[in-house]
Amino acid sequence: RINLSSAFIAADHSDIPGQNYVALIEADQPCLAVDEVRHVAEPILLIAHADKQALIGIDAKVTIDYASEKPNYDPEKASLCFKTIAIDKGEIDRGFRDADVVVEGEYRTGHQEQLYIETNGVIAVPGDGQMTVYGSLQCPYYVHKALMVLLNLPPDKVRVVQTETGGGFGGKEEYPSMLACHAAILARKAGRPVKMIYDRVEDLVATTKRHPSIVRHRTGLTRDGRLTAMDIDVVMDGGAYATLSAVVLSRGVIHASGPYRCDHIRIRGRAMMTNTPPNGAFRGFGAPQTQFAIEAHMDRIADHLGIDPVTLRERNALKPGDTTATGQKLGKDTSALPVLREAVRRSQFKKKRRTLKGTSRGIGLSLFFHGSGFTGGGEVKLASKASLELTATGARILVGSTEIGQGTRTMHAQIVADALGVPFDAIDVHGVDTAFVPDSGPTVASRTCMIVGKLLERCARDMKKKLGELTPSQYFRKHGAFTVTAQYEPPPGLLWDDDRYAGDAYGSYAWSCNVVELEVDPVTFEVVPINVTAVAEIGKAIHPMMAIGQIEGGTAQGIGYALTEEVVMKDGRMANAQLTNYIIPTPMDAAPMDIGILERPYVHGPFGAKGVGEMPIDGPAPAVINALRHCGYDVRSIPATPERLMKARA
Amino acid sequence: MKLIVNGRARHLDAHPMKRLLDVLREDCGLTGTKEGCGEGECGACTVLIDGVAVDSCITPVAHAEGRKVITIEGAARTRTGKALQNAFVEHGGAQCGICTPGMILAAAPLKPGATLHDIKTALAGNLCRCTGYPAIFRSVDAALHPRRKGKRARAR
16 A cells, blocks of 8 residues: 655556566566565665655655565574575495595585675666666676666666666675666656665665575594595575575585585585575675685684695695596696695794794685686576777777776776787776676676686787788878677687586686784683785786785775674674674774785786686685684684673684 | 856756756756765765865755855866866775775875874775775875875785
């Protein structure tokens, strides 16, 4: 029941001209609920007014009658499973027969909020049989597709323009499609532009978060610490709709056995439905959860066997020529050991491990890796495109990849300038607007440099060939402009079998080791990171300062994940949906960081580059938890808040 | 109501309890001041009132009546503003940029020679999610220690 004057525009599902779902992987999430809501933030009715002040308290004028059912917030008791994945390598039973010891453990991670400082927001501008949406977003063609389905419009009648975007971290991967659909429905009904910007509380309550996880390990080893069997069970809490859970789970399970060599591996993964707002993309995309588990588990194994954590990892770290859990044979750029040794050296880990023992300080490490680009056959399916247009002064880049602070524009322009042999300033980057730029795939998955950057490098080399002896401006004056387009082709020999979940899961992997030294206040159980070391092997740092910026920023987010960032869910709603009590690191919390970059070029990356953006968030949490173990706290779930630490005191 | 915004007198017809943030963005057209949380926690909306950094999202415009307001658009008018802006570019102090106006204005009152502790304290009320802060500290440090230019700033 709605009691509103005609100055308000109200719209529900009956105002949708096309299909009522937010197009992504599954067609399960309605844009506006029809007769069922699965979570507390599920949209039912949209209301607009020319004056935003008039909308304050508007919910009091709307009555919705609900018949309640019992909600479920436990992913292990869910009635609906979005996705299961099974990975089998070797014979798990044989692996356990070969084992001298078996170590088991269960590890849990909570929700994490991306907390971009600019909240989600869009503007929809209706036209004659068309719709334009401007927004703070990562993936313009995701929004484009969602609007086509919702509005039943052909591709050329929908236009999506990215506005300068104040951070994303995955939080503006899929949710902007929902928001754009809402604004478009209202704009269509009102016949005028509609702006929708979430305030912070709305953004925290309604938008996606990192999937909570439960990971169980059962590991067989020889007495001298060689892995013989890894049996891993991964459960992810998907929230109320499928969104990206299937692919988050995929990256999660593929990284679940860590950067380690083992002949007999069994991994089972499930993404389950619960009655909270859907969980979705967040930097790392499943890998931080599973690598938290394996890395915390490795230190428990080290304790169990009486081997130091460095030696245990040295004995098992993947080397060139080894195979991963999916049977991918690793190339020469495999760098688990180099990053481990460099981080141990730089941080004086071994010495501090001895001298800090028994004090309120501790030191811990984590070794981890991250596949660059879409998982499995994902890049082949995406078939991304990039274009380069000759201009009077150089060339203009046309890609759908967005700049969200990570340096897309600068890094792409560097690649093109170098491949074309012109100065950096000769390269323009076109704004991201679906009316002008091709679909380069989403700006996610550490793929913007390695995959899209490589397409641009190919464009630039093709352009250079066509220019012959002429400079761009000479050619332009003589023959006019032309455009070169490149489309993704898998590197030769890169094979993936989606049915068996086996083969080359990623074109390449980046490798990293974190060392965290911290101090625990014995009275308040507050944890203060003292020094953080991060060594990353990323193929080639196209722009070293920005690459270091990615590593520092991702590492800080990882420390927040480990210690303070707790989403408190009460009856399926985020209870601490404010910056006052959802605590991300502040300037006062910033620990000194020592960043080391190693470069082992990947032959199919632009100038050897691999992905860098996501990996830094995979390792800080287990390094923190392992440092806490060194101080005598047995923590197996994060965040390690003072309350949890008090209970975990050994 | 009269405000002196970036050195220019503005006569505004605004409700005295309207947020200074909204007056700057909507009535003055100065959209460089950002809203991150609306509750004085994140500092994205930081401006200077008579040289003191305040959160404009929790400041009623009446509080700024007759006083000198500096926004990011006028930051170069402050003693350190221009050097800070250049240093943020040079040292990667900005990634997505949404916290940057607030960071620069929060740092603007710092005196040359400020220590890392002084810098952290000045920025304590400003959140950044991209950088994890070290690059921001390096930027502010470089702006406040121009003689060290060319060398890598010490602050991490």
